[in-house]
Amino acid sequence: RNDTRDVQATTAECIRAFEAGADMMRISVPDHASVKGLRQIKLKLKQSGFLQPLIADIHYHPELALRAARIAGKIRINPGNFGSAQTREPDESACHHPASWKETLHQNLRPLTDICKEHDTAIRIGINYGSLPLYILKQHGQSNEAMVETGIEYLKILESLGFFKTIISLKTSSPKSMVMACRMMASRMLTESMSYPMHIGVTEAGIGISGRVKSALGILSLLHSGIGDTIRVSLTETPEKEIEFAKRLKALAAMENKQSHELAGLSGTTLTIHSEASETDNLIADAVNQYVQFGEKEMVREIIIDAPQVLEQNVALETAVQLTQAAGIYACETEFISCPACARVSMDMEQITKEVKKRLSGRPGLKIAIMGCMVNGPGEMADADYGLICTRSGLLHLYKGKQRLKKKLAQKAAIKLLEQLVEDPVADI
Ligand code: SF4
Numbered sequence: 493r494n495d496t497r498d499v500q501a502t503t504a505e506c507i508r509a510f511e512a513g514a515d516m517m518r519i520s521v522p523d524h525a526s527v528k529g530l531r532q533i534k535l536k537l538k539q540s541g542f543l544q545p546l547i548a549d550i551h552y553h554p555e556l557a558l559r560a561a562r563i564a565g566k567i568r569i570n571p572g573n574f575g576s577a578q579t580r581e582p583d584e585s586a587c588h589h590p591a592s593w594k595e596t597l598h599q600n601l602r603p604l605t606d607i608c609k610e611h612d613t614a615i616r617i618g619i620n621y622g623s624l625p626l627y628i629l630k631q632h633g634q635s636n637e638a639m640v641e642t643g644i645e646y647l648k649i650l651e652s653l654g655f656f657k658t659i660i661s662l663k664t665s666s667p668k669s670m671v672m673a674c675r676m677m678a679s680r681m682l683t684e685s686m687s688y689p690m691h692i693g694v695t696e697a698g699i700g701i702s703g704r705v706k707s708a709l710g711i712l713s714l715l716h717s718g719i720g721d722t723i724r725v726s727l728t729e730t731p732e733k734e735i736e737f738a739k740r741l742k743a744l745a746a747m748e749n750k751q752s753h754e755l756a757g758l759s760g761t762t763l764t765i766h767s768e769a770s771e772t773d774n775l776i777a778d779a780v781n782q783y784v785q786f787g788e789k790e791m792v793r794e795i796i797i798d799a800p801q802v803l804e805q806n807v808a809l810e811t812a813v814q815l816t817q818a819a820g821i822y823a824c825e826t827e828f829i830s831c832p833a834c835a836r837v838s839m840d841m842e843q844i845t846k847e848v849k850k851r852l853s854g855r856p857g858l859k860i861a862i863m864g865c866m867v868n869g870p871g872e873m874a875d876a877d878y879g880l881i882c883t884r885s886g887l888l889h890l891y892k893g894k895q896r897l898k899k900k901l902a903q904k905a906a907i908k909l910l911e912q913l914v915e916d917p918v919a920d921i
Pocket of ligand 1: 831832833834835836837863864865866867868869
């Protein structure tokens with residue numbers, strides 16, 4: 493979450509996450525100074541006895557990927573950014589002609605795969621709705637099929653370059669569609685005789701109980717069906733909190749949890765989940781795990797969570813509400829998506845998200861996005877009703893759907909305008 497150029501703060505953040513149990517840390521590399529920072533962070537961690545791999549997160553800048561691939565254990569890229577050497581954006585004309593699009597990618601990815609082979613660096617291909625090639629979008633629209641086709645194409649291109657140390661991820665902010673996309677991808681890889689590890693997670697899951705419920709639902713559904721090799725709980729909170737919750741999910745997925753089946757029971761269309769957990773995160777993980785393993789989900793119209801040991805009873809109620817919503821049973825709350833924040837964000841995302849949530853909760857059917865930067869923000873919040881995106885200068889852009897309504901607002905003014913807009917969508921703001 494820190495600026496990668498701040499070597500001391502980022503190293504300290506990595507150490508906190510490793511001590512909490514992280515197996516690896518992903519670090520944003522948005523510029524050349526951050527590549528230098530990455531090298532120094534790796535060295536400092538090594539000197540402190542932390543040898544866990546670092547993953548360099550690269551967007552839009554192939555030249556940064558070439559440099560970071562010599563340092564990191566893995567780099568996360570969107571191969572589409574390698575489409576045109578001149579513009580560093582996918583070449584519009586090539587995107588309409590799959591053969592030339594593939595040829596361009598093949599040529600432009602070769603230097604990267606050569607370096608990765610030389611340094612034994614893995615590549616994670618990160619696919620989301622905001623990064624699909626035009627020709628695939630034309631065929632499949634913005635859909636899970638489009639993400640799967642894109643993933644298969646990228647894997648084939650890397651294979652044609654003799655590169656096989658690839659990890660694939662398909663992420664959306666909806667647990668249901670992310671689970672469907674990953675299942676489709678796993679089965680498609682089988683058909684193609686491919687066997688690549690999958691990194692799984694619900695992107696921009698948000699904060700608090702709703703963020704945990706969404707993450708647990710997506711991740712546990714996949715882990716219980718044998719899909720998933722690395723997991724990422726993505727919360728707009730500190731990495732330690734993400735790791736702590738991820739560890740609970742991993743432990744639950746590893747358990748033969750026969751007892752869970754007996755605790756959840758259906759009466760009519762109401763599913764009652766009983767949990768003896770007394771601590772919030774344990775209750776959320778346990779309740780979602782029971783739901784995931786419950787065999788007659790299509791019958792469920794209502795969820796009640798009976799948690800006699802939990803101190804704050806509103807936690808059980810809120811978990812039931814968020815699970816009902818995340819499972820797609822019905823919308824009973826405003827849906828908030830917010831990114832986990834990284835070096836690209838210059839504002840306190842957690843505080844902004846909490847403030848927006850406080851003001852705009854309780855509106856079923858409404859979807860609001862709070863994103864940390866213009867690199868990923870517009871693409872990933874494309875299906876939200878309204879959104880706020882942070883700028884590098886600590887201000888916020890206000891969006892209605894895909895349309896930017898106001899630029900560079902101070903935080904207080906932006907949230908106030910957002911609230912006005914939600915109250916009166918046709919208001920002239
Ligand atoms: Fe980082 Fe958030 Fe931007 Fe994603 S949307 S790149 S997490 S600041």
